[in-house]
Amino acid sequence: MQKFTVAGACAVVALLLSDPANAAQSRAFDILHYATTVDVDIAAGTLHGETLVRFSAVTAGARELQLDSGALTIDSVQQDGEPVPFVQRDAVLHINLPTAVRAGEVQVRYHGKPRFGLEFAPAREEVYTIFSTAQWMPSVNAPDERATLALALRLPPRLKATAAGDALPSRQLDDGRIEHRWQLRKPAPAFVYGFAAGPYVHARQGNLHYYSMDRSEVELRQLFAATGDMLGFFAERAGLAYEGDYRxxxxxxxxxxxxxxxAVMSEAYGKEVLxxxxxxxxxxxxxxxxWWGVxxxxxxxxxxxxxxxxxxxxxxxxxxxxxGEAAYQAMVQGWETRVQELRTNGADRPLVYPQWIKPSADDRAVVYKKGAYVLHRLRRELGEEVFWRGLREYTQANDGRSVVTADFQQAMEHAAGRSLQAFFDAWVYGVGGELG
Ligand SMILES: [Zn+2]
Known part of the structure; x- marks a missing residue:
């Protein structure tokens, strides 16, 4: 059961493998805002784009701004209308600012034919992003780099589009196409930027929007019927209300x-839920x-x-x-079986480890399944009241922030009123902890 969930969702890990370069290694600048306009040719599988990057200096005197740029070809970089020298090396764009500035902005023009990150489905006249934002806009991959985003997407008139952020009024271009626009007002990491566009059916229920080509409006409302209750449940557990529309x-x-x-999911999954x-x-x-990710x-x-x-x-x-309880226990059992298998194969690892360059299926299981299993064990250890209070305090305290495992441990210890070092040493930082 739970075929898709148990398989481990999210394209993130797989794509890290293809995208080892990372401009984050030594960031001299903090990115504050991106304003991106993307022109896609779905039939050709190509894009042209223009991204304004607003930044402030972290290191005094810094002049080299680094952005992850995937396989994009950079056509020009300008500052105040003047060309700025740049080089691209190992999927990183190095921009050499003429003078050190405390804050500023550059305009980057580029084009490309991404092999991943931006997926084209020409038979459906569809294009959508998957995780690797640097493949369609130069940006910093690192998850602790948060910035706001203004996104404009130029499309043929019959296509509909949805994207991260709040939708703004679209406008008609001289060539007859439509420019769709969105504004992400709260700073977010670049890996949660994205969009999907195609000749979709669009169904709406209050702040919930559903898009598909294969399903009718009635079917969409049916298969996504639980979404509102889910958001309510997670909001209550997080102690943070959901804000805005969810698409x-x-x-x-x-x-x-x-x-x-x-969120994007596959049409095949939609059919399965139906x-x-x-x-x-x-x-x-x-x-x-x-809540936990964005x-x-x-x-x-x-x-x-x-x-x-x-x-x-x-x-x-x-x-x-x-x-009901049986559905929960079935998932717990699935995780426990997988952790047992990891141990038998000598593939168990601490939850916190830096080997993300080439994650194996076992490594993914550690993060997705052992990670979930350890939270279940912590719930069992602390009891309902303390566990959920700690989780709520952790989430509330870190809203809009980047976290490390110590932040979570600290919040849970505060809720428990005692040290949880032995638990974290065994289950999180080590490969101990008794199953069953
Ligand atoms: Zn996920």
């Missing part, structure tokens, strides 16, 4: 991806990311379990609430 799009092919205020309404695990997983984000990929272990655990908590 879900069914696209040609993906294992599921969260974005700020949005056929079996208990299969809502992936919808819940992506919805949970709005609002509270791991500061580095070595703490990635704070995003994915949490999303999986909260999915199980939602299933417990909506389908």
């Amino acid at each position: 879900q799009a069914l696209v040609a092919e993906t294992i599921g991806q969260e974005m700020a205020g949005m 056929d079996d309404p208990t299969q809502t695990g992936l919808i819940a997983h992506e919805a949970a990311h709005q 609002r509270v984000t791991c500061a580095g990929w070595e703490h990635f379990w704070l995003n994915e272990g949490f999303a999986n655990f909260m999915t199980a908590a939602w299933l417990q609430q909506s389908q």
Whole structure:
């Protein structure tokens, strides 16, 4: 059961493998805002873009601004209308500012034909992003770099589009196309920027929006029917109300991806939920990311379990609430079996470790499944009242922030009124802890 959930959602880990370069290694600048206009040619699988990057200096005297730029070709960089020298090396754009500034902005023009990160489905006249934002706009990959985003997407008139952020009025261009626009007002990491566009059916229920090509409006409302209750449940557990609209799009092919205020899942998954309404695990997983992933984000990929272990655990908590104890226990059992398997194969690892360059299937299982299992064990150790109070305090205290595992430990210790070092040493930082 829970085929999609148990498989481990989110394209993030797989794509880290393809995107090892990271401008974050030594950041001399803090990115404050991006304003991006993207022109896509769906039939050709190409894009042209223009991104304004507003920044402030972290290091006095710094002159080299680094941005991850994937496989994009940079056409020009300008500051105040003047060309600025730049080089691209190992998927990183190095911009050499003429003088050191405390704050400023540059305009980057680029084009490309991404092999991943921006997915084209020409047969459906569809295009959508999957995780690797640097493949369609130069940006900083690191999850602790938060910035606001203004996104404009130029599309043929018959296409509909949805994206991270609040929708702004669209405008008609001279060539007949439509420029769709969104504004992400709260700073968020670049990996949760994204969009989906195609000749979609669009269904709306209050602040909830659904998009698909294969499903009717009635079917969309049916298969996403639990979304409002899920958001309510997670908001209550997080101690933070959901803000704004939430948009879900069914696209040609993906294992599921969260974005700020949005999620994409596959049409095949949508069909599965329609056929079996208990299969809502992936919808819940992506919805949970709005708190654990988007609002509270791991500061580095070595703490990635704070995003994915949490999303999986909260999915199980939602299933417990909506389908009963057996649904929760089935997920716990699945995690425990996988952890046992990891140990038998000598593949168990601490939840916190820096080996994210080439994660194996076992490594993903550590983050997604052992991560969720450890939260279950902590729940059992602390009891309902203390566990959920600690989790709520942790989430509230870190809203809009980047976190490391110590932040979580500290919040849980505060709730418990005692040290949890032995628990964290065994289950989180080590490979101990007795199963069963
Ligand atoms: Zn996820």
